[in-house]
Amino acid sequence: MIETDAAFFLDYSATVRQEVDSALAACIQFGPGCPEHLQQAMEHSLLGPGKRLRPLLVLLATEACGSLRSRAMPAACAVEMVHAYSLIHDDLPAMDDDDLRRGRPSCHAAFGEATAILAGDALLARAFEIIVGELQPAAVAVACCQELSKAAGATMLVGGQQDDLAAEFSSGGLDQLESIHARKTGALIQTSLRLGGLIAEQGDEPLQALTTYGTKLGLAFQIVDDLLDADGNQTTVGKRTGKDAGRGKLTFPGLLDVEESRRRAVELINQACQALAPFGSNAEGLEALARYVAERNH
Ligand code: GRG
Numbered sequence: 001m002i003e004t005d006a007a008f009f010l011d012y013s014a015t016v017r018q019e020v021d022s023a024l025a026a027c028i029q030f031g032p033g034c035p036e037h038l039q040q041a042m043e044h045s046l047l048g049p050g051k052r053l054r055p056l057l058v059l060l061a062t063e064a065c066g067s068l069r070s071r072a073m074p075a076a077c078a079v080e081m082v083h084a085y086s087l088i089h090d091d092l093p094a095m096d097d098d099d100l101r102r103g104r105p106s107c108h109a110a111f112g113e114a115t116a117i118l119a120g121d122a123l124l125a126r127a128f129e130i131i132v133g134e135l136q137p138a139a140v141a142v143a144c145c146q147e148l149s150k151a152a153g154a155t156m157l158v159g160g161q162q163d164d165l166a167a168e169f170s171s172g173g174l175d176q177l178e179s180i181h182a183r184k185t186g187a188l189i190q191t192s193l194r195l196g197g198l199i200a201e202q203g204d205e206p207l208q209a210l211t212t213y214g215t216k217l218g219l220a221f222q223i224v225d226d227l228l229d230a231d232g233n234q235t236t237v238g239k240r241t242g243k244d245a246g247r248g249k250l251t252f253p254g255l256l257d258v259e260e261s262r263r264r265a266v267e268l269i270n271q272a273c274q275a276l277a278p279f280g281s282n283a284e285g286l287e288a289l290a291r292y293v294a295e296r297n298h
Helices: 003-027 036-046 053-064 069-091 107-111 113-134 138-152 157-166 174-200 204-231 252-256 258-274 277-295
Strands: none
Touching (some): 003 036, 003 277, 053 277, 069 157, 069 174, 138 174, 157 174, 174 252, 204 252, 252 258, 258 277
């Protein structure tokens, strides 16, 4: 990516990020029925300093298909709510037991374990309420609910997490690792793109191109995540690094070594960008985002 493209993308993503953050804040205005401690826990985790990668993917995918990104904002928020719930639950003592997230105390460290579980539950439920209540037309809202619930469910996000926990200190190989990553991390990334495509209502061909881009991007994202855990700086990454090896996790650098893992991530990003050809210049944002994922340091 030439430097002007990178600068343009940073500017664009900063603008979109502000739009997303305002919409997210509005999504969790529950009013008097919601206990204050629960409200604060949700705000801490949903509005904290994350990258907002998944909402950006939803919005960029809608734009790549020639539609206005404002149409896709409810879906963009819903995906980020599912993501925030998964991070809250992943950090719990029963799972990854992490007290640091995004450079701040994780939800249970700040608000207690019970409230963290409930905050995650409430965000997951709200995600679907937002899609059903705010996405038009109704047929698209139904398709988006189906897409997101599958990605969040027992065969994808939750199933991948279960297999990831079971694989600790196991002698699994690359196929097992790719299957875990495709479901634990890749499914929500791929679904973000598909939601953007579904909302634009342009048919199967663009949806297929977005799916291919999402599959490649999701795997590359996870390889980079493994590399950041292996050799990233804790302050920059914003969570404890070096944990995967200590927990006996299956990782790409563990199975392939660092150089080969980096080579694979770059190859996947190139393949992801090739899949964008049918969109022409409408997909410049998605291409810039893919390059950013390969180069990210947090
Ligand atoms: C508890 C059902 C359940 C699932 C947990 C999210 C997850 C599955 C595990 C998190 C552990 C982990 C390191 C996953 C790999 C990639 C990942 C999801 C990283 C976090 O996403 P980012 O980098 O986070 O987009 P930010 O903070 O930027 O939003």
